[in-house]
Amino acid sequence: MSSEKISRRRFLQTSSTAAALWIPAGVNGYTQQELLSFASEEGMQRDISKWDLDTPSLCLDLDALEANIGHMQTTVGRNGIASRPHAKTHKCPTLAKMQLQSGSVGICTAKVSEAEVMFQHGISPIMMTTTNVTATKIKRAMALREANPEFIQATDSEQNARLLSEAAGAMGLTADVVIDVDPGGHRTGITPGQPALALALLIDQLPGLRLRGLLCYDGGSQHIKGFAARRLRTLERLLAATETFDLFNRNGLSTEIFSGGGTGSYNIDHETRGLTDIQVGSYVFMDAQYMDIGGKDNDVQYADFEPALTVLTTVLNDQYPGRCTTDAGAKACTINRPWARVKGETGMNYSSGSDEFGTLRYDDNPSRTYRVGDKIELIVSHCDPVVNLYDSLYAIRGERVEAIWPISARGMSA
């Protein structure tokens, strides 16, 4: 090995501490690498303030998180349904375990790769809500089903059901499936009514499959502004699924699972007759998109859940009037709208339209202004794709970093 290579390797091993000599008075600051060295199974071994995190970093307020999970479980319990939270939102086994411990009947995943990661991290009751259509994906799903009897997968066509049955049969398995029913958006799912019934009857006869019920997710209802309008659309879009549920029952087919709904309709979905559980995702984190839809008792803000997920960013430049530039652009925040919002402040607007830089512009009367080096905490715009940008999140109680949680399924889009 050349001496140059040794030097590069030494840099890799020591770079987190090499320059520790120089720390300006009164300043703390830790890299992710340093913080990982302080972390243990019992949590952080030092008192680290969130304001000392290197940025951009993804932060989770544990008090808000626990309140959100608690409120969801209280509500579904009162309404006689269950929650089956969607892990596509958080991609984090630690969070999935908290949800299961709080009483959720299982978790959902959108991708087989997410399901694999969740199972590898100790989670078994998993329902994959997307249909696996290629040989590769079907092989992966069946391998997972072989290892995990609690894995259920969606299917939405007779052709696909035959492939799944063939693959399961070749492995000596009986694989559990639910039928994905289209709520009318024509994105995925089979048409409700007779087409769905015909598929269910086929599955009931195929040797490799076991029908467990149906799912019907109407993404389009979730962000409708105003509770009354959202309730009307939600219930109308699920009517055909309930008729399908009735058809299944009249034909002696399993309706053990009738899953649907989300964070925007969590307190509406129990009005859909037959629905067993809701695939809520964003409620754990909340975000600016959901805060804007309005709640049952609050037309302006959806305050049922607290914004728990934030991006911490640092001001890089304050030299120009009316604005400052930060280190959290599109690669740290996405370009979803509405833009991320500065937590606890008013009279300023953030945007992350640039890949590398965020821009904060002040209105006439901002609640404060910022100088170079100041940190800003941003309520995320749309939690799912933001989480997918980070390898881990900081779990924070008050202002203290309690733990670092891996986002183990980050980037698992396949």
Next chain:
Amino acid sequence: MSSEKISRRRFLQTSSTAAALWIPAGVNGYTQQELLSFASEEGMQRDISKWDLDTPSLCLDLDALEANIGHMQTTVGRNGIASRPHAKTHKCPTLAKMQLQSGSVGICTAKVSEAEVMFQHGISPIMMTTTNVTATKIKRAMALREANPEFIQATDSEQNARLLSEAAGAMGLTADVVIDVDPGGHRTGITPGQPALALALLIDQLPGLRLRGLLCYDGGSQHIKGFAARRLRTLERLLAATETFDLFNRNGLSTEIFSGGGTGSYNIDHETRGLTDIQVGSYVFMDAQYMDIGGKDNDVQYADFEPALTVLTTVLNDQYPGRCTTDAGAKACTINRPWARVKGETGMNYSSGSDEFGTLRYDDNPSRTYRVGDKIELIVSHCDPVVNLYDSLYAIRGERVEAIWPISARGMSA
């Protein structure tokens, strides 16, 4: 260890082959995990077609890539300037090495974490174009400078220059810096002219710093449609930087580096007097955003570079007229506009507005339609944030997968 844990671990180790029993006739298909087992330093040990890749996956056409790098080097050579490609675009050490081997004078990075990763992978001539303002970031930058004498960092204020000098001095270093000059967008950089001169004179006196010149990047010019309009804006926005360059020269300050420009202005920037090199990024990949700006000899399409970067996706649902649904949504493509485009086809429009699903809608006369399981190749919308979603890319010659290249700085936003 419980038997359940053993079973989960076995799944993790064997899941890529467990279900190999079942493969429908005439179908190939490989997971990322399988492909990694076929990869060696000499490339893939099996003939794998790109159409057999699991999806979504990020693909790079090597012929197009090499043509793009070649065209850039020919052009800058003819124009008497150099290229210093921006690694924020590809985050891939393999690509950075190709660029250096083709004659680039160095690479740029936007973040210190990117610079660390590039250096760890054998790349030395690195210029970080963003100012490090926190104690954490300055420590990291100085540790990198200590290990890598070819690391240059930007600064844009007297306060920051003093901090950098203090940190360098505490480590017994003289750190190389360039001054980031604002082209008028007020995002980063010091105001050109006297403010920039005052900063340069200060740096010249500070014991820990060595001035190497200036940079001035006008992101706003790069995507202006129409070559003539883009040329006018590009040259106008760099005028004050050239005046600053003259001021530096008249005061005996280093102008060894005067860096600016990008893919949209690569054949314009040599007209800016004094400019030494251009920080081109997207030219290696091209994308739909750049294809729309028009070229010098082609008002409609920017055809100077070939679209080399694609996302491969699979059709999941074809049950509804006029459309199909794929597995590449916002988490695989971002929501940048214009949307990704189907490579080689006409009469259809893709969108990735949903997190998990893409939607392809047909016009009246599409060049073809798709069935469930078919693969679609998409020219990416905006290459930088798309690359940042993937851990690796498939390097493809014709239709054959030649290698898997790690995107080692993916997610390095800090």
